[in-house]
Amino acid sequence: MRRFSQLDVFTATPLKGNPLAVVHDAQGLSDDEMQAFARWTNLSETTYLLPPTDERADYRLRIFTPGGELQFAGHPTLGSCHAWLAAGGQPRAAQQVVQQCGVGLVTVRRDGARLAFAAPPLRREPVDDGVLAAVVDAIGLPAGDLLGACWLDNGTKWLGLRVASASRIRALRPDHARLKALAKVGLVAMQDAEGAADTQFEVRAFAAATGVEEDPVTGGLNAGIAQWLIGEGLAPARYVAAQGSALGRAGRVHVERDAASGTVWIGGDVTPCISGTLSL
Known part of the structure; x- marks a missing residue:
């Protein structure tokens, strides 16, 4: 059994934003299992929280759409960070969280009750x-x-x-x-x-x-x-x-x-x- 969260992102009102499915403690799941569950949720993205492999990161994230894996996406970054913190995640720095994903390290800052991520290089x-x-x-x-x-x-x-x-x-x-x-x-x-x-x-x-x-x-x-x-x-x-x-x-x-x-x-x-x- 694994912890599971579903959140609405970019809104303070339920059902008015973009839903996100988050699987906690996802180590041990295969790529095929991750993709199959993302197809099943049929949301724009489903994410999987994993231990980081980069010592500078607080957690590692994999992001799947129903059609394949993404190297980065914004609403999964904010929603997954919120879920990680709510589940007891402790970042190395008090006011920011460092996410490891396909594009590398992404910084998420706490701005009051709201989270914000640093846009990756474009x-x-x-x-x-x-x-x-x-x-x-x-x-x-x-x-x-x-x-x-x-x-x-x-x-x-x-x-x-x-x-x-x-x-x-x-x-x-x-x-x-x-x-x-x-x-x-x-x-x-x-x-x-x-x-x-x-x-x-x-x-x-x-x-x-x-x-x-x-x-x-x-x-x-x-x-x-x-x-x-x-x-x-x-x-x-x-x-x-x-x-x-x-x-x-x-x-x-x-x-x-x-x-x-x-x-x-x-x-x-x-x-x-x-x-x-x-x-x-």
Whole structure:
């Protein structure tokens, strides 16, 4: 029997964020068993807490979607850290936790009751015109509404699209079958009067290749978007993004770039929903 937690991430209200399944004490599980359970939960991510193999880390994390393993993802990082601490985990440093995962070491800081992770290094690449045209057509975005595009890779690769209208983003009904063969797509636009008043940007994430057509609230994507937009002067150093509106969620992603270090921090509330034991 293993400890099991299910949490709602990027929300202080249950059922309004992105759910995460966390298996504690996961040593002894095979890759196939981890993948099978992730398919069974059918959540955007299921994670497994393990002892670290790097002496600088407090724990090691493996992250699985229904379709495969990820080297890094944001909402699993925050949710798993919360679960690890709630289960009695003791970090080496009082105000921060160091997570070991596929991209290396990720720092999670305690900011009051909220956790925030340091965005991993981002690789940006230009987008082939043919791929971009196919993606824009598959999501049903009028060409005139596209303001910019680039690949965003921080351990998970997204095609980032900057869109002129938040209302347009919320209204999109993409062809997920076509997108599955093209790219995972993240869209961002400045918030408008029809969106949440406490936010400055609207985000959506289409990820059919992972086995989940739309990821409700996506920390890793928001990290890449923040580094892209802040780096180009298109977003302030501190803002809140809304995500999940089209799915009936109300995710809130808190972004802040540290002026001294340049580190971009991605924070959010975590709400525990289920706690128990698991037999695999």
